[in-house]
Amino acid sequence: MKLVVAIFRSERLSAVLEELYRADVQGLSISRVQGHGGEREQVETYRGTTVKMELSEKSRLEICVSNHFVDPTVKAILKAARTGAVGDGKIFVLPVEKIYRIRTGEEDQAAVTPVGVPSRS
Amino acid sequence: MKLVVAIFRSERLSAVLEELYRADVQGLSISRVQGHGGEREQVETYRGTTVKMELSEKSRLEICVSNHFVDPTVKAILKAARTGAVGDGKIFVLPVEKIYRIRTGEEDQAAVTPVGVPSRS
Amino acid sequence: MKLVVAIFRSERLSAVLEELYRADVQGLSISRVQGHGGEREQVETYRGTTVKMELSEKSRLEICVSNHFVDPTVKAILKAARTGAVGDGKIFVLPVEKIYRIRTGEEDQAAVTPVGVPSRS
């Protein structure tokens, strides 16, 4: 099992979620981060103090999937999150040793299979 | 060493913290995420636009522990976070290669042992 | 490749970013977490209810780097984030299996090398 972590533009979030849904990815968690990369920087001015905002708002997705689901997941994100301009973000795939579903205590594969949907994995 | 990541209902946060305390887990970090899973969805209406909120607020815990501490930690969370209804969340256990305590530069085991508490690991 | 996760005092964030820049680390993502550790706790009072805030605001950095970059990155953080008082935080290094740059689809090493900068790795 793997944990796919994706950091990308917040404005692409809806698109990414749609695409993931098409790829049958059901469970995920989203948070907001501030990213620093090669993006266009914003200059802001407050009462005579000019500041350079080196950080830009990004969305961060965390999706735990079974191995053979990694590829479709990554592809879906790559497809939907891309705009082609600097600052599109990154995807990391991390190894996971164990997964639990809190509701049932189920482990691993079973823990990430949607409820009531015949497991395809 | 492992990193235990748990995503669960925010309303169970106090309970989980208590239970972790009982299990002698001292260090942890919390953030708020928005989750998408099989949960009940909320319909909201703003001036003629009806929207479906597919995301629900969850808490995300990150706890770095030495190997033999993984089990008690996971058990504590499973116990305290469960409500039995869909949307209870997930726990992931990831491998960790190295831990540092910033204050002292201590590494690994030493880095996650509470200060002034005789290490039991 | 590794994912360096660092949790430290928010007030050291600027210093850490500077130090990382000096160490040539370009890409990173920041989020805010609430940490629980051995820190000084705050007592707050609201209309006759006294509460103990066991959580303190921390910053969390996530930096994906190629292997030989792990050390400089960790060193930079250790140096800039330290104050010496309890609550300075932790750094975790996690293994990463795959990295993608969303903009180009580049993978791994190439994905974390800054644009237009001759890769030194």
Next chain:
Amino acid sequence: MNQADIAWMLVSTALVLLMTPALAFFYGGLVRSKNSLNTMMMSFVSLGVVGVLWALLGYSLAFAPGGAFIGGLDHALLRGVNLEAKGTIPHVLFMCFQGTFAIITAALISGAIVERMRFSAYLVFISLWTLCVYSPICHWVWASDGWLFTWGALDFAGGTVVHVNAGVAAFVAAIVLGPRKDYARQAFLPHNVPFALLGAGLLWFGWFGFNAGSALGATPAAALAFATTMLAPAAALVVWTLLDLMRNGKITAVGAATGIVVGLVAITPAAGHISPISAILLGGIAAIPSYYGLVFRARTRLDDSLDVVAAHGVGGTVGALLTGVFSEKAWSGVADGLLFGNPGQLGIQAVAVGATLLYSGVVTFGLLKLVGVLVPLRAEATDEGLGMDVTQHGEEAYMDGEGAILVLHEREAVVSPALASAAAGGRS
């Protein structure tokens, strides 16, 4: 008619009307973010529901000629409420001024039952309460044939009518509704203290209309009421901060906001009856029982969530009694109090408070039980957990970023196709 009086009463009425949105912020800032809209809406709907009901019926029950206990129906549907003089101002303006009092009194009660009461039940409740509790008590105290009025009870701007009345109704409502589901197991902290401060600031501002407007004209009496309304809360604020400092070593902002409101509540019945220097004393003294009332309440099982009882019930009672102590005919031309040789006044004040406690307590209890028969009073526990904003109103107070949101058009093609199919249940 007197144009200067009209000018001042126009302003006063607008000021008192503003107090209800102000209360929405005072209360709304003190609850958790997931219940903030619900809390604010409890004040805002009062502007509509009570405002309309007051015009249609409530005003008549309170001020039309009737018996000692309730007014008649002569002014129902605003009959006879025209541009002719009532005192020195047009009758319709007097009706509006009084209406703003009815609106805020109903809204005050909500502080005791926020974060759990079903919104529809609340609506029915405040409608009935205005007609069955507020109008009669208002008649007792302020109509020329009301029994407390003829008896000589002093209530310049509504210490009993508004504050004791709302305080006891809040007490009863908190008991009937029961505590929030995690009460005493979890701390409920204010989600936006600046909003509470904003509310307190605007309340003070509006209260000048409430108290100085109760002189019903731009007279020296109004100036006196104005001065006491400025000084008493200032003194209450000072005493409150000192009590905070003694007890916790820290002066809190929630405390400051509360202290101001308590001072305002306490001066309300006394505003035009006492000297400015007495107002400083009254404000300072009144802070103490409310302060400790609030500390004590927090340790009980009584989940009077925003401490309406301690602030308005206790504050109003103390104010009403101290009116009987500090009243000075030399200033008001009306009556002396205990300190100025007329101990009997204190007794009358006590009776007025007692009668209000009794009547409001009993009838509020009955009304809540009645409403409970029609609609469950409480939201379901899971809804309470999710938050009243989403479950009762289908809204959230704050949103950041551009969430993953699906636009649903009823019975129409949905804009976002993939998630739409999910929505339609066609999951695979």
Next chain:
Amino acid sequence: MNQADIAWMLVSTALVLLMTPALAFFYGGLVRSKNSLNTMMMSFVSLGVVGVLWALLGYSLAFAPGGAFIGGLDHALLRGVNLEAKGTIPHVLFMCFQGTFAIITAALISGAIVERMRFSAYLVFISLWTLCVYSPICHWVWASDGWLFTWGALDFAGGTVVHVNAGVAAFVAAIVLGPRKDYARQAFLPHNVPFALLGAGLLWFGWFGFNAGSALGATPAAALAFATTMLAPAAALVVWTLLDLMRNGKITAVGAATGIVVGLVAITPAAGHISPISAILLGGIAAIPSYYGLVFRARTRLDDSLDVVAAHGVGGTVGALLTGVFSEKAWSGVADGLLFGNPGQLGIQAVAVGATLLYSGVVTFGLLKLVGVLVPLRAEATDEGLGMDVTQHGEEAYMDGEGAILVLHEREAVVSPALASAAAGGRS
């Protein structure tokens, strides 16, 4: 001159001025956080730009003696606007009172084009619009030689001049600007509903100056306008919540805020012309077309972002027409409406609305096209994506924590050395 009238008009003018910041919050709360300052600034700058232009020229065009269609230049640069009486108050105060109306009318339009219009284009547009559209229509209706005034059109406080006018300008502006880039593909949710409620509360408060101040004195007519301004929105709020309840099963806070504003808009032309009980009816009735107008609009391609058309255009039109229905000479001393035996009044009202629609629509269109020649009307799509606050104003509304921020001093050594070199491009 009459001092009581002066007192009331001083207050009224201050109240109407407050409505523009209030509008900033009403609008600002309803947009996304990344555009909240931009939206608020669209109201705030009107205080400056329109305020100054009104004094220099607009007032003269509206109120100096002229023809049937526009005033003259006698009062340009405030010539002759002095402390002498205009009616019963100093002329300069009358000018200020009218100025606050010009300010808010321009700001109202912004609701249709927020989240995408370039700020500089907006500034030029409202400057021209005030002089070319607002001043003439104001002259028609309120100057003693204006054609609608002489013809007997009733508009107590600006139903056509302010609301129909702003509504149709908003309609045209929304069409010319085109929808936001993700319109209908993404839901745009309010980032801070409490701000919208605060705005609605302050708007109501200020509207007492708007309507009751339009009596131009502390008279019984002002008291009547006050009462109707209190009752109509209360009724609109009640009806709106019932419609919400019927349609979604939930009473929304955004709906409540909107309902209040619609009630206020609708009563504006009628305020001093109808009886209080008619005001309750008018407010209740007027809620309905605006409610459904808003629901309908959300399904069209018309991105009138904050529904200025449904609230002000529809609400103002309905109010202006109902003024012709409910007007009662017995109350106002002016004219009867349809229900009181004078059906002709309704016709006059319809003509006034129609003329405003036509003139404002056409000239607004022309002005926008003209401005578009000088400055592009819309921000670039990427700027729209990043948010107007950062791209148009170089600011963010909210910041938490101590971000990683670099202080830049122009052409000077930079404080934070490492990041500075990055800033200077010296990346390796």
Next chain:
Amino acid sequence: MNQADIAWMLVSTALVLLMTPALAFFYGGLVRSKNSLNTMMMSFVSLGVVGVLWALLGYSLAFAPGGAFIGGLDHALLRGVNLEAKGTIPHVLFMCFQGTFAIITAALISGAIVERMRFSAYLVFISLWTLCVYSPICHWVWASDGWLFTWGALDFAGGTVVHVNAGVAAFVAAIVLGPRKDYARQAFLPHNVPFALLGAGLLWFGWFGFNAGSALGATPAAALAFATTMLAPAAALVVWTLLDLMRNGKITAVGAATGIVVGLVAITPAAGHISPISAILLGGIAAIPSYYGLVFRARTRLDDSLDVVAAHGVGGTVGALLTGVFSEKAWSGVADGLLFGNPGQLGIQAVAVGATLLYSGVVTFGLLKLVGVLVPLRAEATDEGLGMDVTQHGEEAYMDGEGAILVLHEREAVVSPALASAAAGGRS
């Protein structure tokens, strides 16, 4: 007595009182979120502390008959402050009106020392400052036996008494306290710009009471002061946005809020003395030195955190001097200025400013040193780092979600057992 004057002065006093909560938001929005309550509280406590002290002693020192430099004790403890006429209004109302000025002046100073001053030290400081600095200067300028008054210095509503005075005190306080610990190494950005806009909007609203109320009646003079108070900030806002546009290419919201305040400050001394068209000029001109003052200050080591010096000190000085330039007897009936043939007036104005600078500067310095002996003036550096809200007040402004919170009942069983033992130190 004149009832219309009473009506207007009741309103004015309420308006000026509202300015202090407004200031709390203007300032509170500009600081970092961790210090927002502390900043707001610095204004709010002034309502209590200065309000009470003014009644007890300050009013007497300022307005009781005395010498040229300070008043007597005849009105201490409000002796003789009754319902009899002072001018055309009750004496007690005059006392209240003046009290609201004392309150806000003290609060203004806080802008220079927020985010680091110990709260208890601040409380002691503003108490002493009100009595030792504000009351005497107020006496000089506004008491009929004050030396600047008899000498003919013009200060309609407090340009020197309030703004120059607070500005110089702020300057001294910023120097004595020293800069915040990360000053110039880190940018301190406003945490909530909408709050700053709300504050600016409410300040403008309240300022109509401040300036037009200073006519002490509902007179044409009040109308004039009203008009100038509407036009000068409008002009200042326009000029400020143009300066912003020229310098950064962007019109900022913080700038707009600041521009409004600067315009208000500058018109304060001149309000009833100059013509409306001069007010537009004065407002526009006054924006410039404050704008550049603020830009310049940001590059110095002077951590006048919220730029009280540039806004109030510079703005007040420029306004006081320009009063000597634009004054027009034809409008005010009082005195002409430089432009109208009386250059001497400018000299008198300069002396008034100079005397205020000197006295306020020296005494403020002495008082701060004195307070510093009793209580350390600054919070500890770690407390400053953690935030003043938590460390000085034991509160946080904003909370989301239901954190992991432990309810502690003093000396009682604790609700949440596990964490409780941790709290008690029994960690293993």
